[in-house]
Amino acid sequence: MPNHKTLTILFLILFLSLQAIIGQENKITIHVNKAKDTISKHIYGHFAEHLGRGIYDGFYVGKTSEIPNINGIRKDVVEALRELEIPVLRWPGGCFAEQYQWRDGIGPVKDRPLVVNTFWGGVTEDNSFGTHEFLELCELLQTEPYIAVNIASGTVKDAYQWVEYVTSDKDSEITRLRSKNGRERPWDVKFWGIGNENWGCGGSMNAEYYTNVFKRFSTYCNAEFKIASGGIYDDLEWTKTFMTGIKGTPGYLNIAHGLSYHYYTIVNNWEVKGSATDFVENEWFKSMQNTLKMEGNLEDHIAIMDKHDPDNTIALIADEWGTWYDVEPGTNPGFLYQQNTLRDALVAALGLNIFNNHARRIKMANIAQTVNVLQAMILTRGNQMVKTPTFHVFKMYKVHQDALHLPSEVTIQNYKNDNSEIPALSVSASRDKNKNVNITIANVDPKRNLPTSIEIPGIENWGTITASIITSDKMNALNEFGKEELVQIQKFSDYRMNTSKIELNIPSKSVVLLSISDN
Numbered sequence: 001m002p003n004h005k006t007l008t009i010l011f012l013i014l015f016l017s018l019q020a021i022i023g024q025e026n027k028i029t030i031h032v033n034k035a036k037d038t039i040s041k042h043i044y045g046h047f048a049e050h051l052g053r054g055i056y057d058g059f060y061v062g063k064t065s066e067i068p069n070i071n072g073i074r075k076d077v078v079e080a081l082r083e084l085e086i087p088v089l090r091w092p093g094g095c096f097a098e099q100y101q102w103r104d105g106i107g108p109v110k111d112r113p114l115v116v117n118t119f120w121g122g123v124t125e126d127n128s129f130g131t132h133e134f135l136e137l138c139e140l141l142q143t144e145p146y147i148a149v150n151i152a153s154g155t156v157k158d159a160y161q162w163v164e165y166v167t168s169d170k171d172s173e174i175t176r177l178r179s180k181n182g183r184e185r186p187w188d189v190k191f192w193g194i195g196n197e198n199w200g201c202g203g204s205m206n207a208e209y210y211t212n213v214f215k216r217f218s219t220y221c222n223a224e225f226k227i228a229s230g231g232i233y234d235d236l237e238w239t240k241t242f243m244t245g246i247k248g249t250p251g252y253l254n255i256a257h258g259l260s261y262h263y264y265t266i267v268n269n270w271e272v273k274g275s276a277t278d279f280v281e282n283e284w285f286k287s288m289q290n291t292l293k294m295e296g297n298l299e300d301h302i303a304i305m306d307k308h309d310p311d312n313t314i315a316l317i318a319d320e321w322g323t324w325y326d327v328e329p330g331t332n333p334g335f336l337y338q339q340n341t342l343r344d345a346l347v348a349a350l351g352l353n354i355f356n357n358h359a360r361r362i363k364m365a366n367i368a369q370t371v372n373v374l375q376a377m378i379l380t381r382g383n384q385m386v387k388t389p390t391f392h393v394f395k396m397y398k399v400h401q402d403a404l405h406l407p408s409e410v411t412i413q414n415y416k417n418d419n420s421e422i423p424a425l426s427v428s429a430s431r432d433k434n435k436n437v438n439i440t441i442a443n444v445d446p447k448r449n450l451p452t453s454i455e456i457p458g459i460e461n462w463g464t465i466t467a468s469i470i471t472s473d474k475m476n477a478l479n480e481f482g483k484e485e486l487v488q489i490q491k492f493s494d495y496r497m498n499t500s501k502i503e504l505n506i507p508s509k510s511v512v513l514l515s516i517s518d519n
């Protein structure tokens with residue numbers, strides 16, 4: 001029988017260990033002194049393909065539309081997207097890029113040919129939105145264009161003449177054509193994609209064949225930053241073949257500047273992707289788990305790139321990512337129109353935290369696809385428009401654009417579901433040009449609030465803290481046309497600051513931004 005003294009000691013040990021465990025839980029340390037990389041603003045990029053109602057109805061309604069527009073481009077959509085400070089917009093696809101003939105989309109609209117969009121719904125494409133319209137859209141959005149050229153059904157000459165048409169300030173038949181079509185000066189287009197998904201819809205090529213095709217096209221395209229197509233997301237061999245193949249080329253640094261990476265978050269499998277709005281917790285969990293899998297996959301690609309390109313000259317460009325569900329009931333299956341809920345907001349936050357935390361190699365990401373397609377920022381219906389939960393995450397996260405990445409170390413509880421578990425919190429942090437520290441945290445657990453402490457060694461004088469949150473009481477909360485927004489950025493105040501740390505209670509299924517000003 002233990003005596004009183006032993007019992008007291010046992011109790012003390014138990015108490016202290018419990019305290020240690022509790023103390024260890026949900027602790028975030030931000031390392032200001034270990035900062036090295038800048039988070040490229042282009043990680044906050046977007047993608048717009050000729051797919052469903054993304055371009056037509058979404059961005060572009062035509063000059064004669066009753067919906068307020070500037071040369072056919074929707075005013076409300078431009079105004080909303082300006083809030084996000086979109087740094088780069090990729091166009092015209094996607095798979096569509098590999099059937100797109102750029103000459104069909106220039107000159108008087110009435111003379112532009114009708115073609116069939118064989119990839120997306122088999123609908124008639126009237127080419128009324130072409131190069132000039134896209135570049136005008138970018139000017140209105142104050143965003144940098146990123147154009148993907150056709151290397152699967154177009155020629156090398158088509159490709160380099162498109163680059164010349166857009167960017168050259170020299171006198172030539174092609175630049176005269178541009179002037180004739182109303183644009184004297186060249187546009188400043190830095191980013192050019194050399195193909196898209198060339199393992200699949202871009203010509204069913206293998207890695208070795210693609211690498212050679214890439215080199216051929218890229219040699220002739222006189223562009224500043226050329227992005228090669230990556231393999232399917234888990235095809236590490238493709239990355240290896242490309243990185244070794246490109247290296248053997250004299251002057252290879254001038255022909256490849258980026259390698260693309262595509263990863264979509266699906267719930268189950270490609271046959272049954274599940275509903276965007278009608279789902280249970282198990283499906284919520286899988287969306288989070290599958291998004292988090294992207295991190296390990298990216299690290300595998302990065303390791304190969306580091307091996308073959310230790311100087312980090314070729315960037316990894318995640319130019320398609322986001323959720324992909326079954327289309328909304330009653331809509332064209334080829335149009336990929338899906339609703340967007342709080343679940344998408346959490347997926348967006350996880351993805352952006354991952355990209356921020358790998359900013360050394362990842363220099364651009366483009367969520368698919370801005371308006372009315374897949375994980376969109378904006379949905380339109382006639383003259384109505386709604387900002388999705390994902391929109392608000394991009395708005396909240398824009399503080400990270402071109403800021404100095406601050407590495408973070410986290411000790412956190414897991415979110416368990418059936419027999420699986422994932423970290424409940426995801427974090428990224430940065431310091432902006434005014435020295436303010438911005439920390440974005442996602443709590444993917446839909447049921448548990450998580451008390452968390454944050455320490456930032458190296459900051460002597462804490463300034464003021466402001467905090468905001470995106471959350472709702474339901475996992476599938478969404479913003480509906482004509483109704484008050486249920487999911488949006490709100491003020492958050494459940495935190496305390498003492499001399500050495502911040503303690504906060506992060507609500508279940510939420511995304512939080514803490515901004516700490518420099519004193």
Ligand code: AHR
Pocket residue numbers: 049093094095096196197320368369374
């Ligand atoms: O974003 C939709 C499609 O997904 C793109 O066209 C293609 O590149 C990818 O497979």
